[in-house]
Amino acid sequence: MSASSATGTSRTSWRWAIAVVCALGLAINYIDRSAISVSLPYMTEDLHISETQQGLILSAFSWSYAVMQIPAGSLIDKFGERLMFGAAVFVWSLCTGLTFLANSFAVLFGLRLGLGIGEAGAYPAAAKTVSRWFPQRERARGTSVYDSGARIGSAVATPVIAGIIGLWGWHYVFLIAGILGILWAIGWWALYRRPEAFFGRVSDGELAHINEGREEEARLTAQASTDTAIPVRILLRKRAVWAMMIGFFCVNFAVTFFLTWFPTYLVDERGFDLLKLGVFGSIPPICAIVGSWCGGLVGDFLLGRGWSLTRTRKTCLVVGMVLTAFIGAAAAVPTAGMALTLMSISYFGSAFTIVTIWCLPGDFVPTSTVGVLGGTQNFFSNIGSALNPIVVGALYGATGAFGLPLLLSGVVCLVGACVFALMLPNVAQIDFSRDLTHAQGATA
Template identity: 25%
Template sequence: MVSARIHLVDRQYRFVILGLLLVAGCVSYIDRTAIGVANLAIAHDFGLSFTQLGLILSSFAWAYMVCQIPAGILADRFSARFLIFASLMIWGVAQLLSGVASSAGMILVSRALLGIGEAPLFLAGTKVITQWFNARERGTPISLFNASSSLGQVLAPLLLGFVASRWGWHAMFVVLGLLSFVVAVGWISLHRPPPLAAVPARKQPFHFRRTLSQPVSWVLAGGFIGVIYLQWLYASWLPSYLQSNWHISIERASYLSALPQFFGFLGGIYGGPLIDRRTAKNIPPIKACHRPLVYALFLASLTTILAPFCQNLPEVIIMMSAALFFCGLASTCGWTLGTVVSAPETVATVEAIQNIGGSFGGVIAPIVTGGILARSGSYPLAMGTAGAIAALSAAIYGLGIKAARRS
C-alpha cells in the first residue's frame, strides 16, 4: 500500500518536473529572441549595417552549435539538476552583460555566452523526460517542452516590446537576466531525480563514435537545418520586417509578431497528441513522427515563400501564422523522432547531433537574411531563400530516414 502511494506520488511529481522544464524552455526562448525585438534600435545606437547586425544576431547560434556535442555528452553522463542550474545561471549573466553593453562587441560576446549557457537545456531536458515518461507517453510531454520555445517567442514581443519602448533595450536585457536567476533557483530547489523504476536497471556502455557514425544521426541534423532556419528567420527579422515594410511602430510590430509565434506554439503542442494518437493506432513510432514531419515542413516552406506577396497586413500575418504553425509541428515531430531512433543512453547525444544541424540553420538564417537585405532590400527574396532551404530539409527527412533505416 505504501509502495503504491509512493509510486503515485512519483507519477504526479513528474508533472512538476515537466512544469519546471516548460518554464525554463519558455524563458530560454524569450532570452534568445529578445534581440529580435530591439535589433533596429541596437543597430541605430551602434551604427550597424544589416550585414553587421546579421553577424551579431548569428553569434548566439554559432556558440550554441559548437557546444551541442559537449552539452549532449554532459547530459548523457551527469545529473540534469546541476547541469540545467548552471545553464540558467550562465545565460542570466549573459543577459546582464547585454544590459550594460556599451559597444556592438559587447553585444556579440554576450550573445555568444548566451549560446554557451543555453546549449545543454533542451538536451538535458529531453533526457529528463525520457526518464520520467515511457515511450508511449512521451509524445505529449516532449511536444509541450518543445512548444515552450514557441511560447517564449509569443511572450517575447508582447512583454519585451513594452519594456523596450518605455525604458530602452538595456533595461529589457537586465530584466531578462534577473528572471533567469529566479528560474535557476526554482529549478535547483524543486528538482529531484526520477524514481528508480524509471531508470534502466543496467546502464549500457556509451559509444560516442558509433553514435556519430550512424547515418540516421546526420539525416536528423540535415533535416533540422530547415526547421530552425525558419524559426530564426521569424524570430530575428519579423518585427523589423513589419516595421520596415508596413511602417508601424516597434510596439505595434512587437504585438503583431506575437500572433504568428502563438500559432507556432499551437503547432508545437499539436505535434505531441498527433504522434501519440498515431502510435495508439499501432503505427510504428518512427512512422508516427516521420510522415507528419515531412508534410509539415513542406507546408511551412510554401507559406513562407508566399507570405511577402500578400497584398495587405492581415493576409501577411495569417500566412506567417500558418508558416509558424507548421514549423512548430515539424519541430516537435523532429525532436520526438530523435528520441525514438536512439538508445536510452544516447538520447541527449543524438539530439545534440540533430541540434548541430538546427544550430547551423540558426547561424546562417540571420547572416543570409541580413546579406540579402543589405544588397537588395528584398524581403521576398530573403523569405524565398528560407522556403527553399526548408523544402530541401523536408526532402532530406523524407528520403534520408527511409534510406538510413534500410542501411
C-alpha cells in the same frame, strides 16, 4: 499525503509537472533569444550598429550555440540533467543580464556568443529529462509540453519586450530577463530529482508507467556491454543521425527568421509601428504554441490508433515541413495581413515538426545517449540558424527587400521534407553492439 502513501499503487503524475518546469526554462530561453531581435531596431542608434553588424550580432548566438551542442550533450550525459540544465540557464541568464551594460558592437557581440554557449544545453537537457520521465507512447506529448514553453516565450517576448522598451528603454529588457533566468536555475537545482529519487513522491504505479516499454533499450544496452553514452564518431556512422541533422538544419534555417529578422521585417517592409509590432508580431508565436501542442497530441494519437512508430514520426515530420515552407509564399503576397497569415502557418508547422524531431533521440538511442545525440542533431541544425541571419542580412542589403530570403527559406523547408520522407530509416532503437565491439578492438 505521507511519503509511504504517495509511493503506493495509486498513480501520481509528477512527470507532467517536470515537463512544465522544463517548459518554463525554455520559455525563459526564448525570451532571452528574442530580446535582441525585438530590441535591435531601437539599439542601433545608441550603439551605432550598421546593417552588416546587425547580421553578425544576430548570428553570433547561433555560432557559439552550434559549436557547443555536442560538448553540452556529452556533459549532460556525464553529469546529469539536474546539474547541467541549471548551469546552462545560469550562464545564459548572466550573459543576458550583462547586456544591460553593453555600450558597443564588440561588447554586444561577445555577450551574444556567451548567450549561445549557455543556451546550448537547454534542449538536450530537456530531451533527456523527458526521455527519463516519460514512456515512449507519451513522449511526443511530454516533448510538446516543454517545447511549447519555447513558443510561449517567443509569443510573450514581443509584446512584453516592446512594452518594457516603451516604458524604460531597451537596457531593462535584458536586466529583467537575466534575473528571471537565474531564479529559475536556483529553483531547478533545489527541486529536480530523477523519478526514483524524487523525494518519495513518485508512486510505484507512475514508476512502472515511466519504465513501460524500455525492455528493448535495456536489452541493446546490455548487448553492447555499456550503459554510458555512445561516442559521437559511432553515431555519425548511422544514416538515421544524418537524416535527423539535415532535416533539423532545414527547419531551423527557416524558423530562425522569426527569432532574428522578423521584427525588422514587420517594421521596415510592412510599416509596423511599436504598437503594431507588439500586438500583431505575437500572432505567429501564438500559432507556434498551438503547433507544438498539436505535434504532441497528433503523434501520440496516431500511435494509440495502432500506427507504427516509423509511419507516425515520418508523417508528422513531412506534414510539418510542408507547412513550414509557407514562409516562402509570404514573399509574393501584397498585404501585411496575408503575409502574417502565411507566416503564422509556417511557424505553426515548424513547431509541429520540432516536437517530433526531439522525440527521435529517445526513439533511436538509449537514455544514456539521448543528451549527446540531441546535441549532435542540434549542432548541425544550428549551422542553419547561424547562416540564416547572415544570408538574410546580405540578401536584404543587396535587394532592399525580404522577398528573396523568404523564398529561399521555403525551398529549404521542402528539401527537409524530402530528407525526412526518403532518408530517415525505420524508427527503432539502433543496435550499436557491433560498432562498439569494433571500436574496442581497434583500441585494444
